[in-house]
Amino acid sequence: MTRPLLHRLLPRTLLARNIALLIALVMLSQVCALGVLLHYVQRPRVERAAAVFATYVTTLDNLLAATPPAARQGLTARLDARAQAPDEAAAAPPPNLMRAYRTYQRNVFLESLRAHLPADMPARWQTLGGQRLWIRMHAPADAPQTPYWIALPIPEDAQGNGLDAAILLSLGLGALAALTGYLIQRHLNRPLQELTRAARRVSAGETPAPLPTDGPTEIAAVSGAFNQMTQALQQAEATRALMLAGISHDIRTPLTKLRLSMAMAMPNDSDSSFVVAAESYLDQIETILQQFMDYAGSGEREQPEPGDLNALIERLAGDFAGLGHEFELSLATLPAVPYRPISMMRLLMNLMQNAIVYGGSGLAVRSWATREAVYVAVGDRGKGLSAQELEQLKAPFQRGRNARTHSGGTGLGLAIVERIARLHGGSLEFHTREGGGLEVWVVLPLGASTR
Structure with a gap:
């Protein structure tokens, strides 16, 4: 269950997956670096600042307690001492999601400060009207009912101001690393894209230009192997075409001589049924040879x-x-579609001839167009075949069960049609016809260059 879900969540392309992985790694490294900085660098620094600040507060508290009453009033006035802390002062600084690291440092400072101060000396943090820390001093011995609240400036180490530039620089470096990785990955993907285009051209019967082999070693090895495979396919195709042409020539020559010998050997008053049957068999052989040549070309x-x-x-x-x-x-x-006239005529003629031979009735041809492709459908009301049988008919030398009663075929008709459709960048589809029968669709994508 987890694996299919992961496959659905992952991007489809290798480039997108690598970029997503790179961004995740950069983010993880930045989070880890920030965690190390806050816990092992900033926290000890803030705790030391809180200890020093607690010593300063304790010294000030002892000074106020030891100051004579007459001088104490002037000193507390200069320190802006108050009987109550202002309403803006809170026990903890307000949380700020955008500056969570500052909130973290302030909480660490207050926690450490309270650990160093006596329990009866609370501290309040004021953010409105300026950053200040209110500390309640001990009441003097001559006035135990009037403790003092004194506002003290917050140390820089407790405010976290020094981390702004560091975090921005870290984010900038992370973005730069992600961008650099994206550019590198695109550069590495370019040979793969060229290989994909070349493979599609080979599958459509075209001969692509050799792929460059001056890239990374792994990509160069794949491109070199692809070039060797393309050359081998070209040699095999040339050999096949030459062999079929030779067979056709070598067989048609004795067939012609056989026709002539039959015509010269038969007496004028002899039974012509044998001649008619022999001529029919010779015509079937000629048809088979022509289908082989059509498939080869x-x-x-x-x-x-x-x-x-x-x-x-x-x-x-x-x-x-x-x-x-x-x-x-x-x-x-x-719309006007570029096509090879003779090949397209052969394609449509084969489909219409198959509809006549194997369908017999309900012969129809329809055409329509969408934004993506042009469609031509040839249909009949013959006995339908299963989807698996229909797909098998695209392969050479495959004949449907409804063709067993018809002689003279080679099983190359639909293979020729499929090959011509692919030569035009299109495809061949089989569909059950509404009301019974079969429709063969020729799909020619608009904008796809014929090869």
């Missing part, structure tokens, strides 16, 4: 151009309508 070399997605959707819907497949269109006004 997916339009990385095609340059994006601003265009109207709705116009492309309407053109494809018209083409399918000419083949007897009507799509219900519900198209909202869309």
Whole structure:
């Protein structure tokens, strides 16, 4: 229970966590330093001041007791002695949260002073009208009923004035340390941010520039390993594309020869069903080869151009309508989105073809836009699949259970669509359609640069 709560309270980013940790450490060190200063430096100093002050008060009390009555009146008048302490004088100084350290020092001074003075000599602290300490002297022997209250100046050590500059300087140094740590952490985080951006570009199929390796040793090691991984992926991609292109070329050549041989070998009056079946199988092989090539390419070399997605959707819907497949269109006004025309046409064509083959009825395409993204949804009323099955269809060579009865597929259709969507900075989502069936959403973020 404590661990999840701690995870929720901690900041999300490493920079924020390090800054929060740094500020907490600086604050803890300042509090500890202030505690050490008050307890081991200021408290003994204040206690010594209270002992000296108590000696001074005791001496003054003995002097007043030994002074003749005639001279005592003039002396008490000069000391502004009173029969009662003023109402502003309190047994303890009023608390002040903004200056808690001063209140602490005054309480220490009064506590130590009372420990050194007789119990019948109380002390009162006056803050209004000036800082003064009222002490009740012993009544003289010739007038035991009239004790004196005398106001004495408070020693500087008891007021804590000397700590103002020290505390302000300590807070300033703490703020400077936190700011310096923030700048250092931002400098250290910059290579990590560059690594994050480069990793996202690699995951989207782009080839990023090599990361610099002139930073700290640990960061340089990570950047160097990432550069090596990127180079290995580029070599693997080039090898894959070359291999698929070679396979396609090497297979299509004998297929063409086979078509020609079949056409020349069959007599004119022979049964044409065998030829039709053979031609169908050859067409399936050609389709499979083309899907492999589409997946290998997916339009990385095609340059994006601003265009109207709705116009492309309407053109494809018209083409399918000419083949007897009507799509219900519900198209909202869309902002101009830069996209690769051939790749985007292949994406929408694959989705609409899948809706025809596996859905059959309720064919529809709708589009809309928000502040963040443009959406295109292709739907049908076919038998729906579970969420896990839908996500698995994004992987190459995966086919849904509703595709088992259809031949000629390779399981690359949605993988091609997913790859093209990622190439445009977008994503592919599966949603259950209201009223039954399936909708496939193509999400293209606005402002995201196509790669």
